[in-house]
Amino acid sequence: MNEPQLLNHIEQYVQQFMDEHYRPELLYHNKEHTIRVVRAAKQIGEHYRLNEQDFLIVVAAAWFHDLGYYTAGRTDHEKEGARLAADYLQRQHVDTDTITKIQHCILATKMPQNARTLLEQIVCDSDLFHLGTTDFADCNKLMRKEAEAVKGSEISKADWRSKTIQLLQGHQYYTDYCRILLNDQQQQNLDKLLQKEERKKEELPETKQPEQVIEDKKNRNKETSRGVETLFRTTSANNQRLSDMADNKAHILITVNSIILSVILSVLIRKLDNNTHLIYPTILILATSVSTMVISILATRPSIPAGIFTQSDVDTQKVNLLFFGNFYKMHLEDYARGMWKVMGDRDFLYGTLIKDVYSQGVVLGRKYKLLRLAYNIFMFGIVVSVLAFIIAIYTVQ
Structure with a gap:
């Protein structure tokens, strides 16, 4: 079986089938959607380095997965798509297992999706790939228009938004x-919808029953919790990026000064016997490079705590279990017991997240303070060293 050639035939067949069975109400589940799903299936399949047969399976399934819309409508279109796929593939003499x-x-x-194997998971993720892209809003509008066209009546934005949020x-x-x-x-797509939902609620005040007030408070608490989690996630990601930037800056300084030291030690020092006037400028630039390298190394040198916490630390909520330095020498059972306590206590959980963010900030502050010192030494040291070389050379002349 020639998999690439068969995939070309499948692509031509499915697109021709869609053209011949064109349904104007399919504003979302149309050829463009199928092509996007196929593109996503190929992207994910290539990431997992599927062999040719498995790659054929996921891409062929992506081509046929919504074909049932054109003959059976929205109800059980997956079964119809599977039937159409089997009919065509049998005519192509594809083996039964495939x-x-x-x-x-x-x-x-x-x-709701129910994927068991990796291949099924790839196709399911490809089908809903748009939920995690910037095209989500446009796709969601098309889905609503299609649902209205099929239903034959308008669907309110509030109802559709509520269902989309649930999805x-x-x-x-x-x-x-x-x-x-x-x-x-x-x-981010979910947060935007939740913000719209909240704004609409604020724009339409109405008399509510006590049960509704309680329910609204619960929903607001859920949204607040989600906002707090987003805050911590964003802050941690930003701190990590800043830490990576600091490490890169330190690496640049170390590399540059290593080259300077190599050149001085291999070339310039040999000639100092005949050029004694260059001794002091050479010592100055050597001191600058060595000092810069030492401070840059100190900025990136890790410090690791003892790696052990006690039960009293957990009971008094004094330990940050999210930092590996506090538990890397612990047994899994002891660490898991502490983490279960963290996850079971909202205040302990948020307190741990606060400690983690604070610890990241302290480390970043130390890194950037040392880096600033290293860059200052390098900048002023290079300038003074170059001036010293110029003065030494012109003094001799």
Whole structure:
């Protein structure tokens, strides 16, 4: 079986099928959507380095996964798509095992998704890839218009937004690749919808029953918790980026001064016997380079605590269990017991997150303070050294 050639045939067949069975109400589940899903399936499949047969399975499933919309409508379109895939692939003499796997991948996309194998997970993540992209808002509008066209009546923005929020809150990507690539943007898309929801509530004050007030407070607490979690996640990510920047700056200083030292030690020092007037400028530039390197190394040199915490530290909530330096020598059971206590106590959890962010800030402050000192020494030392060389040379002349 020639997999690439078969995929070309499948692409031509599916696109021709869609053209021949064109349905104007399919404003979202159309050819453009299918092509996006196929593109995502190829991207994820290439990341996991699938062999040719597995790559054929996920891409073929992506092509056929919504084809049932064109013949059976919204109800059980996954079964119809799986049937259409089997009919076509049997005519292409594809083996039964491959056809079955393709059908399972298509059926796994039925909401709520139920993927068991990696191939099914890839197809499911490809189908909802847009939830974690900047195209989400445009896709969501098309889905609403399609639902209205199929239903034959208008759907209020508030109702649609509420259902979309439920979808985003309940959705999680299966593959690690998609979670790393798309989770942040999916959360941003959800946050935007939640902000719109909150603004609409503020714009439409109304008399509420006590039960409604309690429910609203619960919802606001949930949204506040989500906002706090986003705050901590964003702050930690920013601190990590700043730490990486500091390490890169220190690396630049160390590399540059290593080159300067190499040149001085290998070339200039040999000639000092005949050029005694250059001794002091050479010592000056050597001192500058060595001092800069030492301080840059100090800025990036890690300091590791004892790696052990006691039960009293957990009971008094004095230990930060998110920093590896506090537990790397502990047994898993002891650490897990402490983490369960953290997760079971909201105040302890937020307190731990605060300690973690604060610790990151302290480390960053030390790094950048040393880096500033290193850059100052390097800047002023180089300027003074160059002037010393110039003065020494002109004095001899």
